[in-house]
Amino acid sequence: MSRLRANVSSKELGRTPVSQRVGELSMASELFLSHFEHRVHLAVPDQWLPPDRPDLGGMLPWQAGVLPESKYHHFRLDSMVGSFHPGHRAAWTTHELCHRLVGFAFRPGSSPLYHALAARVAEVLPTATWYFFDEAHLRRCVAHAGRGPTFSVHCQACEEVALAGPWLEDPTAQRRLVEGRAFVARELEAITRSRTLGRCLPHAYATLDLASDGLAYAAAQRVRLESPEFRGFIERFFEGTSGTGRVESLDDLCQRVLDVQAALLDEAPLAPWLTRQEDYVAQDLAWRLCSVASESDEEANEGLRAIVDDLAEGGLPAAAFEAYQALHRDFILPSAEDVFAVGYAIPGVAGRSVRQILEGLESVLPSTLSLIADEAAETVEAFLEVDPTLRRPLARRFATYLTETRPGPVADLARYEAALAHPPPPDPESDTLGIRHALGGHRRRSTAFEVLHFTCDVVALASALDDAGELGGEAAEAALSTPSHLLIGRPAHGELVISDVTALTAHALLAMGDASVDPSTMGLSRGEIAALEAIGVLVPSAWRCE
Ligand SMILES: [Zn+2]
Ligand SMILES: [Zn+2]
Ligand SMILES: [Zn+2]
Incomplete structure (x- = not known):
């Protein structure tokens, strides 16, 4: 099982020297991720929610093909399995794995300030990695190269070029590493002062403040962390050994942050976690069963506890699945398929939810x-x-x-x-600057449009299906035998444009690639070029500033 690293993209880990190092260390500790869309996210039991925050409990349904994530519902520091969400940026892989390399602090009977500061310490290095370390040598697009993190601005071009591997000549890399270390030092210092003063002292960087993040985590998770189920979970999976990801004292967690930082930046050795991949799977399943147990009656509870005990002692997931199915026949419980849909493959069990993907x-x-x-x-x-x-x-x-x-x-x-x-993002630059003020006669293809080739008349097919609810009749027959080409895109302001074009036009546009060309060399008539300019498919390569 150790060769499999579910949902970890080696391309994403190849983006920077630090992400590569996170990848090596994670591999040694057999860490992996769960696919957010393949995983069924069980509702947080009512009694674990803060009284005034019912919004944290439920799972939002799919919205036009996107499964939304809620920060405090889905993220648990005590889960050694991180998350891969296809709608998020590549840097999340590094961040999520970095969390699991750092681990978490938990001591039974702790105060809310302990929980808030424990969450804050756990976030220091993943955050420094996101904003500083993983920016060093990161290849970015022409517009963002050497500019550092884009914060809330999502740049698809940056995402794509970064996968080509590190930008070794990055002149800003050293500065980012130095600034990142300074961020970590200041944050740890603020945490030490917070502990001395018994307060949660802020330390802001741009719009970010880990003090308020720590408080928000404690507010959302405290009841769960204080529950008997959580205590039982910790006793079974994290007790006694120090190499499992959990420590008791905040001092130990702060030291761990520095150890992992040294491993990432200075090639210092870092002992892998003693936990093996199958143990992480058992933990993940066990916690799901604990959370089901917290909402079940005593008899079902006993059965669930027995399955959790078995998992903790090395029992196989397939046996747990069978035992759960048997319980499910006698008690009202969530379906076995949902509970065992953890978002990665497990031997002998369907670990990925067909139902959720169908929805x-x-x-x-x-x-x-x-x-x-x-x-x-x-x-x-x-x-x-x-x-x-x-x-x-x-x-x-x-x-x-x-x-x-x-x-x-x-x-x-x-x-x-x-x-x-999911059309490509609009191109407000071309939309705003227009055709009339083009600098020179060269044109390029707008990034806001896609050129698509189909074996059939797909628009007619879709409408025939809409009308009849099934394929049949002359309209569908004709649609099936006519190839078509479409341009689909969205202006910055306005409706989606779907434009039917000839094969000649479509192939001429495809042949352009990303290049800026003299449109008279494209083999298209003036009228066609003007029409493509009018809908915003052909745009100037530059504009006059006068
Ligand atoms: Zn984080
Ligand atoms: Zn960019
Ligand atoms: Zn074609």
């Missing part, structure tokens, strides 16, 4: 799903086996899968619906 696809590819209705579940099951660790929307990944495994109208429809649901 996600229904929310974004309704026509495609209606076409494959009878075989939808099997198709999704097969897709989950190979769903790549990519930061792309579910609909896009599924459409690619269909294109590779069964090219034709179904795959076309999926690509079409995915393009409508």
Whole structure:
């Protein structure tokens, strides 16, 4: 089992020297991630929620192919399995794994200030990595190169170029490492002073303040951390040994932060956790069962505790699954499929939720799903086996899968619906500066548009399906045999544009790539070029400033 690192992308870890080092250390400790969309997120039991925060408990449903994450519902410092969310940035892989290298502090009977500061210490290094260390030698797009973190601005171009590997010549790298170390030192100092004064002292960097993050974590998690179920969980999985990710004292956690920092930046050795991959799986499953137990009656509880004990003693997940199914027959409990859908493969158990992925696809590819209705579940099951660790929307990944495994109208429809649901981000620069004030006659393809080729007339097919609810009749027949080309994109202000073009136009645009060209050399008529400019597909390469 040790070769498998579920949901960890080696490309994402290859982005910078620090992310590479996080990758090496995580590999040694057999850490891995859970796929956010493949995992069923069990509702937080009511009694663990702070009285005034029912909003933290529930799970938001899919919204047009996106499964939303709530910071304090889904994130647990005491989970040694981090999360991979396809809608987030690549830097999260480093951040999530860095958390598990640092571990967490917990002592039974602690005060709220301890919980707040424990959460704060645990966040110091992952945060310094995000804003400083993982920025050193990070390859960014032309607009952002050498500028440091983009904070709340998401730049797709940065995401893509970073995967090509470190920017070794980065002149700002040394400065970022020095600033990161200073951030860690100041933060640890603020934590020490907080402990001495018995307060939670702030230390702000840009819009970030780990003091308030620590308080928010304590507010959301305190009841859970003080519950008998949590105590039992810690006793079974984290007691007695120091090499499992958990420490008792805040001093020990602060020292761990410095040890991991030295391992990341100075090549200092770091002993791997004693926990093995199968133990993390057992912990993950056990905590889910503990949380189910907290809402069950005493008899079901006994059965659940027995399964947790068995897992703690090295029992196999498949045996736990069977035992849970047996309990499920006698008591009202969440389904075994949901409880065991942890978001990664487990031997002998379906660790990834077919139900949840089907719901996600229904929310974004309704026509495609209606076409494959009878075989939808099997198709999704097969897709989950190979769903790549990519930061792309579910609909896009599924459409690619269909294109590779069964090219034709179904795959076309999926690509079409995915393009409508997740168009590329608009290009406000070109929209605002316009065509009239172009500098020179060269044009490039707007990044806000996609050029798509289909084996059928996909628009007619979608509308025939809409009208009839199934494929049949002359309209559908004709649609199936006519190839089509579409331009799909979204202006900065306004509705999505879907433009039907000839094969010649589409291929001319595809041939342009990212280059800036003289449009008269594209083999298109003046009228066609003017039409493409009018809808914003061809845009100037630069503008006059006069
Ligand atoms: Zn974090
Ligand atoms: Zn950028
Ligand atoms: Zn074509």
